[in-house]
Amino acid sequence: MAAAFSCPVFLPSTFSYNGNRYHGRIKIKINATSSTKVKTLNEIAGAGKGSSSLATSTEIGHLSQEQIRQRIPTKKQLVDPYRQGLIIERGVGYRQTVVVRSYEVGPYKTATLESLLNLFQETALNHVWMSGLLSNGFGATHGMVRNNLIWVVSRMQVQVDHYPIWGEVLEIDTWVGASGKNGMRRDWLIRSQATGITYARATSTWVMMNEKTRRLSKMPEEVRDEISPWFIEKRAINEDVPEKIVKLDDNARYVNSDLKPKRSDLDMNHHVNNVKYVRWMLETIPDKFLESHQLSGIVLEYRRECGSSDRVQSLCQPDEDETLTNGVEQSLLKNMILTPGIMEGNGYLGPLDVKSYGYTHLLQIKGDSKNEEIVRGRTRWRKKLSTLPYSS
Amino acid sequence: MAAAFSCPVFLPSTFSYNGNRYHGRIKIKINATSSTKVKTLNEIAGAGKGSSSLATSTEIGHLSQEQIRQRIPTKKQLVDPYRQGLIIERGVGYRQTVVVRSYEVGPYKTATLESLLNLFQETALNHVWMSGLLSNGFGATHGMVRNNLIWVVSRMQVQVDHYPIWGEVLEIDTWVGASGKNGMRRDWLIRSQATGITYARATSTWVMMNEKTRRLSKMPEEVRDEISPWFIEKRAINEDVPEKIVKLDDNARYVNSDLKPKRSDLDMNHHVNNVKYVRWMLETIPDKFLESHQLSGIVLEYRRECGSSDRVQSLCQPDEDETLTNGVEQSLLKNMILTPGIMEGNGYLGPLDVKSYGYTHLLQIKGDSKNEEIVRGRTRWRKKLSTLPYSS
Numbered sequence: 001m002a003a004a005f006s007c008p009v010f011l012p013s014t015f016s017y018n019g020n021r022y023h024g025r026i027k028i029k030i031n032a033t034s035s036t037k038v039k040t041l042n043e044i045a046g047a048g049k050g051s052s053s054l055a056t057s058t059e060i061g062h063l064s065q066e067q068i069r070q071r072i073p074t075k076k077q078l079v080d081p082y083r084q085g086l087i088i089e090r091g092v093g094y095r096q097t098v099v100v101r102s103y104e105v106g107p108y109k110t111a112t113l114e115s116l117l118n119l120f121q122e123t124a125l126n127h128v129w130m131s132g133l134l135s136n137g138f139g140a141t142h143g144m145v146r147n148n149l150i151w152v153v154s155r156m157q158v159q160v161d162h163y164p165i166w167g168e169v170l171e172i173d174t175w176v177g178a179s180g181k182n183g184m185r186r187d188w189l190i191r192s193q194a195t196g197i198t199y200a201r202a203t204s205t206w207v208m209m210n211e212k213t214r215r216l217s218k219m220p221e222e223v224r225d226e227i228s229p230w231f232i233e234k235r236a237i238n239e240d241v242p243e244k245i246v247k248l249d250d251n252a253r254y255v256n257s258d259l260k261p262k263r264s265d266l267d268m269n270h271h272v273n274n275v276k277y278v279r280w281m282l283e284t285i286p287d288k289f290l291e292s293h294q295l296s297g298i299v300l301e302y303r304r305e306c307g308s309s310d311r312v313q314s315l316c317q318p319d320e321d322e323t324l325t326n327g328v329e330q331s332l333l334k335n336m337i338l339t340p341g342i343m344e345g346n347g348y349l350g351p352l353d354v355k356s357y358g359y360t361h362l363l364q365i366k367g368d369s370k371n372e373e374i375v376r377g378r379t380r381w382r383k384k385l386s387t388l389p390y391s392s
Numbered sequence: 393m394a395a396a397f398s399c400p401v402f403l404p405s406t407f408s409y410n411g412n413r414y415h416g417r418i419k420i421k422i423n424a425t426s427s428t429k430v431k432t433l434n435e436i437a438g439a440g441k442g443s444s445s446l447a448t449s450t451e452i453g454h455l456s457q458e459q460i461r462q463r464i465p466t467k468k469q470l471v472d473p474y475r476q477g478l479i480i481e482r483g484v485g486y487r488q489t490v491v492v493r494s495y496e497v498g499p500y501k502t503a504t505l506e507s508l509l510n511l512f513q514e515t516a517l518n519h520v521w522m523s524g525l526l527s528n529g530f531g532a533t534h535g536m537v538r539n540n541l542i543w544v545v546s547r548m549q550v551q552v553d554h555y556p557i558w559g560e561v562l563e564i565d566t567w568v569g570a571s572g573k574n575g576m577r578r579d580w581l582i583r584s585q586a587t588g589i590t591y592a593r594a595t596s597t598w599v600m601m602n603e604k605t606r607r608l609s610k611m612p613e614e615v616r617d618e619i620s621p622w623f624i625e626k627r628a629i630n631e632d633v634p635e636k637i638v639k640l641d642d643n644a645r646y647v648n649s650d651l652k653p654k655r656s657d658l659d660m661n662h663h664v665n666n667v668k669y670v671r672w673m674l675e676t677i678p679d680k681f682l683e684s685h686q687l688s689g690i691v692l693e694y695r696r697e698c699g700s701s702d703r704v705q706s707l708c709q710p711d712e713d714e715t716l717t718n719g720v721e722q723s724l725l726k727n728m729i730l731t732p733g734i735m736e737g738n739g740y741l742g743p744l745d746v747k748s749y750g751y752t753h754l755l756q757i758k759g760d761s762k763n764e765e766i767v768r769g770r771t772r773w774r775k776k777l778s779t780l781p782y783s784s
Contacts, residue, residue: 070559103510118495167462
């Protein structure tokens with residue numbers, strides 16, 4: 001089993017299919033700044049259990065010790081007892097059972113959106129991990145390594161029909177599929193283990209970037225041959241045409257300026273974590289609204305990544321006319337609210353008895369001459385039915 | 393098996409054994425503002441599987457649905473397959489196997505201190521959960537409920553000999569013991585599952601507070617009879633006399649003012665999370681120091697809790713003379729660095745080849761007339777041996 005796909009962590013990117021240069025400063029691999037090094041790491045991962053023949057340099061010896069501690073599989077695994085993971089869907093999908101932990105819930109004992117995003121990232125990486133081709137955490141197929149290609153995420157959409165509560169046992173399914181000719185989709189479903197009811201669904205889009213030129217790339221044939229056996233047609237969210245998110249400007253109703261990434265906001269890629277972006281977006285919405293509403297969906301369009309020294313501005317704008325939002329903005333509404341998952345929601349949340357509110361978001365880096373977009377977003381909200389714990 | 397102990401979440405407190413009133417605004421139970429209600433919840437938890445006889449009010453019916461989703465055990469369990477938990481130590485200790493997740497590590501792929509604190513909280517609660525007497529998450533013994541008593545944490549000490557890395561499988565042991573006549577100790581050990589090497593150890597001290605009068609309380613005999621069967625003598629950290637932490641004043645070298653708790657910083661008790669305190673403390677230390685040093689130990693002394701509307705100031709002061717710190721401040725140094733755990737550390741970290749640096753911390757609420765202490769802290773640091781990932 002040689003085929004695998006690369007790192008599905010959340011790496012925002014500026015990109016364009018017109019061949020414009022990528023403006024971010026993505027560094028996917030901590031240990032690998034050149035393709036030669038990447039190849040070495042992959043060779044280690046592919047070398048089976050005996051790493052002694054490769055342990056000629058200090059660095060490789062060091063990596064072997066990591067691998068012992070991490071127990072990175074060098075072959076495809078079907079079951080991961082420690083992570084409670086399981087390969088499903090005839091060998092290409094991944095399911096993990098998780099329990100909502102005490103620190104993953106907010107004031108109402110329901111899992112926070114941030115916790116869900118964390119679990120999406122975790123299960124995606126564990127899926128790759130199970131493939132047996134994860135080298136130092138960011139495996140790429142051999143074809144991708146040969147072509148200096150890495151994955152970058154361009155879009156993420158999450159829809160939460162019902163928030164899991166503290167202590168609840170969840171099953172998270174994740175899988176990949178084709179996205180156009182040159183991209184990949186990764187989807188997730190979160191279900192209650194006890195009832196089988198779907199609580200949340202998510203989809204993300206990934207494109208290939210040349211690590212050296214920082215340009216987006218088409219998917220080479222050899223890479224397509226490697227990864228396409230992993231693709232599943234099934235979709236977590238049925239969207240016809242992705243909604244275009246309007247770019248906000250200085251006239252936005254709410255602006256939060258001078259946001260500074262802190263050390264604790266950096267992930268293992270030394271980038272501001274995806275979850276932090278969402279936090280910045282949501283913190284810009286007035287408290288009064290947040291207290292009485294619950295997020296039902298979010299769409300993120302990544303433009304470029306944010307480094308530790310950037311100063312960030314968060315803008316947001318409520319939809320002008322709530323009636324219009326509920327009646328006319330059909331396409332988005334359908335994506336966010338009227339999907340089959342809710343229709344089959346067994347009464348947890350009917351599609352018609354919920355009034356929906358929308359916000360448009362923008363995170364940007366304040367520059368001296370011009371601002372640079374980090375991420376555009378759309379959030380969708382429903383009124384809380386009650387302020388009691390456990391209510392949605 | 394009727395005896396259990398109460399909620400070991402991190403609830404900071406102002407307290408004194410002289411009978412002074414408690415000045416905080418602790419609300420331990422979201423659903424329970426009176427002792428009557430607490431009793432009702434406990435009765436539900438103690439009522440076995442048939443809750444129909446109690447489901448007379450909407451609220452109780454609501455709670456039953458939670459309990460179905462949470463699967464709260466109403467009897468003592470010996471194994472929790474979902475949490476990978478296990479009762480050990482002849483029925484009174486708890487062990488949980490966890491894997492370090494991708495979002496629990498920082499830029500160097502090592503678990504953050506915050507992640508370790510989260511895991512301590514989680515395993516403590518799961519230990520209580522396994523006891524079968526967790527009602528809505530904050531179980532108290534019947535004797536405590538009869539006396540309107542709740543637990544509040546007064547002190548926490550963590551010592552990290554070696555940081556676990558992304559993907560590493562850990563075993564976390566936790567247990568409780570007596571602390572003087574009226575208190576309880578909860579300890580933790582984190583071990584590498586692969587090698588058995590101890591990576592971190594922690595201890596915390598809990599006292600009883602009367603929920604109505606907000607005064608600290610002695611432990612009633614009936615409560616002692618209930619909880620003492622759970623006590624183990626074993627200690628994770630051997631400390632003779634807990635070090636007194638000096639109170640910093642406005643002359644402290646580094647001051648970070650006007651820190652504001654955000655919605656996402658609130659835990660399910662609607663308090664600022666313990667982890668946030670630590671973040672505020674550490675963020676006050678200069679970046680330059682943080683980049684080249686790694687935290688090896690922390691002591692926290694809780695004085696009062698912090699609400700969502702408070703404005704917080706973080707002060708910190710490096711130890712004056714580093715040589716002095718290493719040579720003379722024997723008692724603290726012994727606690728933080730020279731414990732048997734490191735002595736037996738199989739070469740991961742020798743006690744003599746590491747220079748240690750100390751900081752004193754204070755978080756306080758800026759008041760108009762006077763400031764109120766939230767928590768005092770001491771942190772201990774060692775120089776990073778390397779900036780490579782995985783190095784300590």
